[in-house]
Amino acid sequence: MRTIEVTEITHNIKEMCIEANHFLSEDMEKALKWAAEDEKASLGRQILGQLQDNLKIAGEDMIPICQDTGMTVVFLEVGQEVHFEGGNLTDSVNEGVRQGYVEGYLRKSVVKDPLIRENTKDNTPAVIHYDIVPGDQVKITVAPKGFGSENMSRVFMLKPADGIEGVKQAILTAVKDAGPNACPPMVVGVGIGGTFEKCALMAKRALTRPLEERSAIPYVKDLEEEMLERINKTGIGPGGLGGTTTALAVNIDTYPTHIAGLPVAVNICCHVNRHAVRIL
Amino acid sequence: MDQHVRVPMSKEDATKLQAGDYVYLTGVIYTARDAAHKRMYEALERGENLPLEMGNNIIYYMGPSPAREGRPIGSAGPTTASRMDKYAPALLDLGLTGMIGKGKRSDGVKDAIVRNRAVYFAAVGGAGALLSRSIKASEVIAYDDLGTEAIRKLEVEDFPVIVVIDSEGHNLYETAIEKYCMEDL
Numbered sequence: 374m375r376t377i378e379v380t381e382i383t384h385n386i387k388e389m390c391i392e393a394n395h396f397l398s399e400d401m402e403k404a405l406k407w408a409a410e411d412e413k414a415s416l417g418r419q420i421l422g423q424l425q426d427n428l429k430i431a432g433e434d435m436i437p438i439c440q441d442t443g444m445t446v447v448f449l450e451v452g453q454e455v456h457f458e459g460g461n462l463t464d465s466v467n468e469g470v471r472q473g474y475v476e477g478y479l480r481k482s483v484v485k486d487p488l489i490r491e492n493t494k495d496n497t498p499a500v501i502h503y504d505i506v507p508g509d510q511v512k513i514t515v516a517p518k519g520f521g522s523e524n525m526s527r528v529f530m531l532k533p534a535d536g537i538e539g540v541k542q543a544i545l546t547a548v549k550d551a552g553p554n555a556c557p558p559m560v561v562g563v564g565i566g567g568t569f570e571k572c573a574l575m576a577k578r579a580l581t582r583p584l585e586e587r588s589a590i591p592y593v594k595d596l597e598e599e600m601l602e603r604i605n606k607t608g609i610g611p612g613g614l615g616g617t618t619t620a621l622a623v624n625i626d627t628y629p630t631h632i633a634g635l636p637v638a639v640n641i642c643c644h645v646n647r648h649a650v651r652i653l
Numbered sequence: 654m655d656q657h658v659r660v661p662m663s664k665e666d667a668t669k670l671q672a673g674d675y676v677y678l679t680g681v682i683y684t685a686r687d688a689a690h691k692r693m694y695e696a697l698e699r700g701e702n703l704p705l706e707m708g709n710n711i712i713y714y715m716g717p718s719p720a721r722e723g724r725p726i727g728s729a730g731p732t733t734a735s736r737m738d739k740y741a742p743a744l745l746d747l748g749l750t751g752m753i754g755k756g757k758r759s760d761g762v763k764d765a766i767v768r769n770r771a772v773y774f775a776a777v778g779g780a781g782a783l784l785s786r787s788i789k790a791s792e793v794i795a796y797d798d799l800g801t802e803a804i805r806k807l808e809v810e811d812f813p814v815i816v817v818i819d820s821e822g823h824n825l826y827e828t829a830i831e832k833y834c835m836e837d838l
Contacts, residue, residue: 414833416675416815423780423813431728431782440718440728440781440801478727480718480801490688492800521733521755521778545836553826554733554756556778608834612777613756614815615829645779 375509376456377653379465382513386469389515389649390445391477394437397428400584401560401646404621408558408611417616421558424611424644435478439645442479443517445470445499446577452508463501471495482520502574514581516648522559522641525551528573531635540565540637541600547639548604548620553613556643560584561604561623564638566630576640579624581648588625597623621646660751660809661709664770667750670816672823676774677811682711682753683794686732688802690740697743704795704804708748715753716801717791718781726791726807728781731755734773738762745769753814757826767822774814775825787812 397405405428409421431438447466459465474481474496483497484490506512527550529543544563551559564575587594600623610616621644630636654673658666660680670676683705685693693703714734718727734741734754741752742765750771755778758766766773776784790808797803817825 414829416829420777423777423783427777427780427783430786434782435721436724436782436785437718437728438782439779440716440730441732442718442728478719478721480716480727482716482801494800519779524733552757552830553775553778554735556755603836606834606836608830608832608836610830610833612775612815613826613830614775614817615825615831615833617833643779 374454374456375452376458377511379457379460379462381653382462382465383469383472385513385651385653386447386466386515387473387476389513389651390470390473390479390517393515393517393647393649394442394477394479395431395435397438397645398583398648402428404584405644408618408621412611412616412618414610414616416614417611417618420611420614421618437479439519439643440480441482441519441521442474442496443519443647444483445496446516446518447499447501448504448514448516448578448581449501450504450506450512452510453505454509455511466499466501467497470497470499511653512650513653514648514650516581519643519645522551522555522643525555526576526640527638528569529637530569531637533633533635535635537596539635540596543637544600544623544639545603547641548609549607551641552609555641556645557609557613557620558611558618558644559620560642560646561600561620562640562642563623563625565625565627565636567628567636568630569636571628572636572638573640575626575628576638579626580640580642580646582624584622590627593625593627597625657811660711662711662750663709664750667772668770668820670772670819672816672819672825672828674816676814676816678711678814679810679812682713682807682809682812684713684715684805684807686714686716686802687736688799689796689804690737692796694740694743707744709750711751711753712744712749713753713807720791726785726788729785729788730781731776731778734758741765745771758818763818763822763824766818767820770820772816772820773818775817776814784812
């Protein structure tokens with residue numbers, strides 16, 4: 374049994390909220406740099422160049438990469454041999470978000486009630502997904518999610534007869550409908566299988582997978598590669614203003630499902646695909 | 654074509670801009686997004702005055718992150734314009750000559766743009782740190798209680814935008830995509 378003080382969780386979450394909103398992960402930075410070199414449209418290249426400048430300014434001047442610093446999604450993979458002390462774990466995560474957003478000059482974008490819509494003024498609560506895993510470590514992933522792209526995400530409850538062609542059409546439909554609204558070049562997270570909520574969660578988690586890492590399942594890897602190629606042929610381009618870079622990656626996760634179903638979720642993320650990861 | 658435009662912007666100046674033009678705005682613009690639009694729209698329904706004149710003005714759909722000490726504003730990129738589609742035609746009919754945002758607009762907004770000889774500009778989404786450098790001053794002028802969604806008066810210098818829908822209704826999102834589309838959707 375390993376004991377972890379919940380204040381350590383708070384402290385790390387605070388730092389990770391600030392880090393994720395000012396610095397992209399190395400794989401995202403690389404992908405954007407390559408895209409700027411490969412883009413065929415001149416306006417597209419100009420926009421991708423501006424995104425490079427934007428990242429540089431964000432890091433140097435400590436201005437968030439995007440003003441929408443997101444609703445804070447937190448994945449906590451907790452080793453089953455870990456014991457938390459000093460308070461409520463969920464409260465400690467939210468306290469980290471509160472401190473990060475207030476002290477880090479991040480925008481407070483969360484309303485307390487979806488219809489009454491009063492701002493909570495500290496960006497809490499986070500959306501927290503817990504997993505109990507073997508071992509005595511805690512893996513924290515902080516992924517602030519902007520809503521320009523979140524709003525363009527979709528769940529499709531396909532029929533088994535729709536098959537892989539149905540899945541392809543679902544992904545293309547979501548991307549095409551998103552178009553310029555989702556701040557392309559996008560990263561496309563897809564969950565196939567499971568249940569209604571399972572596929573949505575897989576799609577969200579797929580966004581945190583490194584861009585150059587392909588699925589270990591051969592047909593899924595092929596699907597990821599084919600969809601990226603086809604999405605980049607839609608012409609949507611950087612900023613939706615035309616070009617050959619519409620997506621940087623398509624990350625697909627799958628899960629067993631019911632004999633009657635083929636759920637597909639497409640979670641679209643803008644080019645500010647943020648996530649910070651730490652292992653305690 | 655690159656153009657430099659002083660803002661506020663007359664309808665005459667708006668009609669000189671064409672979809673695809675890269676425009677640098679210098680002068681004064683105002684921010685308003687979801688909550689401020691709802692409030693303005695409800696004020697109009699009650700027959701009340703708006704907190705700012707629409708005539709010749711430009712609204713930037715933007716809610717900034719907080720400014721650090723000594724800076725006028727934090728990160729300041731555009732938000733998705735379509736959420737303001739319900740409210741925009743009424744403001745255009747009152748003389749608004751430009752909107753800055755990102756993403757598609759409804760046919761109702763496009764018709765109101767053409768009817769009023771106005772322009773819809775896009776700023777680059779997700780480039781809030783870069784865009785903040787073109788904002789020289791920021792002051793909340795109404796709805797302070799809305800926080801980031803308050804109405805702000807911004808002084809901008811060479812603020813970079815692209816004409817997406819021009820006063821004749823040409824739409825860059827439609828034409829630019831066609832050129833590079835190789836996938837039958």
